Amino acid sequence: MARDSIPLHVVPPGEPGLSGNAPPLLRELLERVRRLLDDGESSAIDLSALPLTPADLAWLRDKLGTGEIAVTLHAHGESTLNETGCPGIWWVTHRNEQGAVMSQFIEAAFVPELVKAHPRDVLTGQEYLESMISGC
Amino acid sequence: MQGSLIDTLARQGVTRRAFLKYCATLASMMALPPAAGRAMAEAMAAAKRPSVIWLPFQECTGCTESITRSHSPTLEGMIFDMISLDYQETLMAAAGHQAEEALRHAMKENAGKYLLIVDGSIPLGQDGAYSCIGGRSNVDLLKEAAQGAAAVIAVGTCASFGGIPKANPNPTGAVSVSDLVQDKPVVNIPGCPPIPVVMTGVLAHYLTFGSLPELDDKKRPKSFFGETIHDRCYRRPFYDQGKFARTFDDEGARQGWCLFELGCKGPVTHNACATVKWNGGTSWPVESGHGCLGCSEPDFWDGGGFYKALSVPADPLKFVAASSVVGAGVGAAVGFANRASKNAARSAHETTTLADLEK
Numbered sequence: 001m002a003r004d005s006i007p008l009h010v011v012p013p014g015e016p017g018l019s020g021n022a023p024p025l026l027r028e029l030l031e032r033v034r035r036l037l038d039d040g041e042s043s044a045i046d047l048s049a050l051p052l053t054p055a056d057l058a059w060l061r062d063k064l065g066t067g068e069i070a071v072t073l074h075a076h077g078e079s080t081l082n083e084t085g086c087p088g089i090w091w092v093t094h095r096n097e098q099g100a101v102m103s104q105f106i107e108a109a110f111v112p113e114l115v116k117a118h119p120r121d122v123l124t125g126q127e128y129l130e131s132m133i134s135g136c
Numbered sequence: 137m138q139g140s141l142i143d144t145l146a147r148q149g150v151t152r153r154a155f156l157k158y159c160a161t162l163a164s165m166m167a168l169p170p171a172a173g174r175a176m177a178e179a180m181a182a183a184k185r186p187s188v189i190w191l192p193f194q195e196c197t198g199c200t201e202s203i204t205r206s207h208s209p210t211l212e213g214m215i216f217d218m219i220s221l222d223y224q225e226t227l228m229a230a231a232g233h234q235a236e237e238a239l240r241h242a243m244k245e246n247a248g249k250y251l252l253i254v255d256g257s258i259p260l261g262q263d264g265a266y267s268c269i270g271g272r273s274n275v276d277l278l279k280e281a282a283q284g285a286a287a288v289i290a291v292g293t294c295a296s297f298g299g300i301p302k303a304n305p306n307p308t309g310a311v312s313v314s315d316l317v318q319d320k321p322v323v324n325i326p327g328c329p330p331i332p333v334v335m336t337g338v339l340a341h342y343l344t345f346g347s348l349p350e351l352d353d354k355k356r357p358k359s360f361f362g363e364t365i366h367d368r369c370y371r372r373p374f375y376d377q378g379k380f381a382r383t384f385d386d387e388g389a390r391q392g393w394c395l396f397e398l399g400c401k402g403p404v405t406h407n408a409c410a411t412v413k414w415n416g417g418t419s420w421p422v423e424s425g426h427g428c429l430g431c432s433e434p435d436f437w438d439g440g441g442f443y444k445a446l447s448v449p450a451d452p453l454k455f456v457a458a459s460s461v462v463g464a465g466v467g468a469a470v471g472f473a474n475r476a477s478k479n480a481a482r483s484a485h486e487t488t489t490l491a492d493l494e495k
């Protein structure tokens with residue numbers, strides 16, 4: 001019979017969608033913060049690569065809390081790079097022009113790499129300033 | 137191209153951060169570690185653009201549409217800045233003899249190094265006369281072009297598996313690229329049409345690591361085709377609870393329950409729609425209330441009807457077997473699933489009638 005031969009796993013309705021996969025991530029973050037302090041090594045966890053439910057993500061965000069800095073990047077859709085309540089841990093969300101979440105990371109870093117200006121871009125800025133001054 | 141890719145992109149208004157962000161997302165979609173996003177960005181920004189020859193065979197141009205029109209200005213379009221697209225009939229300005237000359241030139245100049253992209257199946261009937269370009273049959277052209285290629289990328293289900301031209305009774309004798317090309321690496325990017333980011337991912341991987349990504353047993357990149365639609369479907373909890381929509385407008389459909397009984401082929405279909413979605417992440421078929429057709433699997437057109445529930449366990453390897461099961465002994469299984477055994481399919485390739493839709 002059609003559906004009978006397909007294993008059905010009955011999930012009791014009304015359970016909150018916590019999978020239990022989020023708490024171990026806190027340990028993982030602790031390890032990464034240690035590495036950041038000891039060796040200055042920044043790193044990231046790709047949240048879309050992990051089996052996390054929306055409830056898990058909400059739990060994690062809630063636990064990590066909100067920090068002092070929130071960065072918004074406007075580049076082909078909005079990205080947010082927000083410090084959590086644990087300094088050195090950043091919650092990074094990339095959205096496309098339609099506003100859909102494309103990828104999501106937790107970064108352990110003093111400053112997320114994406115926030116820093118690249119020397120080549122700074123050079124362009126310098127040239128622009130110079131051209132403005134000579135045009136005055 | 138003058139200067140690095142980054143400079144070219146900057147001229148088009150794509151900033152460095154936008155590029156980095158895109159690479160981070162691409163790496164994530166390809167299940168590469170986050171550090172790979174940065175490596176990809178660096179490698180691609182500095183890469184020498186590989187020559188790409190794109191041959192369209194027996195196809196509807198839907199694949200080209202999917203890939204070139206994916207985003208308003210240029211995110212997937214950026215890929216065309218990463219490669220030197222030396223021949224693409226639909227996009228190139230040259231036509232006629234000029235175009236054929238460009239093809240010959242690109243093949244000679246980059247012999248052994250170019251990437252060959254193919255969309256469309258290859259008809260073998262009547263000595264290949266069913267589809268010709270510049271007086272030469274597709275099969276001839278493919279064999280010649282594949283000889284000098286570093287790798288062949290079959291875009292779309294037609295090039296990957298024969299697709300709709302190969303549907304029963306396959307009047308033109310259509311075959312897939314890998315049926316004909318056996319001595320070169322072949323990557324299949326099936327889908328009707330294929331998801332654009334898979335194409336970008338394969339090219340980005342090639343530019344970054346100098347190699348093709350890991351493939352499954354049907355030559356599809358594992359990072360995008362490793363899981364079934366069903367594995368990642370947001371309606372999955374309803375399937376697990378046994379809550380099914382039974383018509384397209386019943387209470388279950390309104391509640392967003394599982395579309396299995398309405399013929400969803402998600403359990404046996406490997407593709408990334410459930411995670412990558414379509415139209416810039418707007419939605420995807422199941423989210424729009426329609427079951428998956430199984431378009432990235434071989435012979436999806438002959439799977440026994442889009443609106444007939446699957447009759448076999450959700451085992452991905454059984455897809456081909458499933459269609460023959462339907463053909464052989466359609467009895468109880470399909471009949472039960474459709475609750476209308478009188479309408480049970482008599483053969484694997486019956487016509488879908490209104491009655492099938494209404495069930």
Ligand code: SF4
Pocket residue numbers: 365366367369370371372373375393394395396400401402403422427428
């Ligand atoms: S059968 Fe289709 S709609 Fe139902 S959970 Fe699987 S993929 Fe989703």
Ligand code: SF4
Pocket residue numbers: 327328329365405406407409420421422427428429430431432
């Ligand atoms: S949902 Fe299924 S039929 Fe639709 S595009 Fe994706 S794989 Fe193809």
